[in-house]
Amino acid sequence: MSKRKRYTAEEKMNVLREMQENGKTISQVAEQYGIHPNNIFKWRKQHLEMGVQGFKTTRNDISSKAKDRKIAALENKIKHKDEIIAELAGELLELKKNYSGQL
Numbered sequence: 001m002s003k004r005k006r007y008t009a010e011e012k013m014n015v016l017r018e019m020q021e022n023g024k025t026i027s028q029v030a031e032q033y034g035i036h037p038n039n040i041f042k043w044r045k046q047h048l049e050m051g052v053q054g055f056k057t058t059r060n061d062i063s064s065k066a067k068d069r070k071i072a073a074l075e076n077k078i079k080h081k082d083e084i085i086a087e088l089a090g091e092l093l094e095l096k097k098n099y100s101g102q103l
Helices: 009-021 026-033 037-050 052-099
Strands: none
Touching: 009 026, 009 037, 026 037
């Protein structure tokens, strides 16, 4: 299973510009770039509604969610590490108490 291709705002604008300036149909441009026509329709709608910023906002939202998931995973690792350190410190203290008089 392959990863999805992510297109930058500039790449999306180039695809839309190709249609407008060269008079190509969505089907022709989709075939040329190997993009599903539905994506081009969605990009055109986003562009008409919000301009170039419409493309960038979507990408920022995705990366923001990914960062949040990564932060949560790292926090869980730190919590687990702290629990192990506390357990080992407790065992070490217990061992020191038990063996301190036997030396």
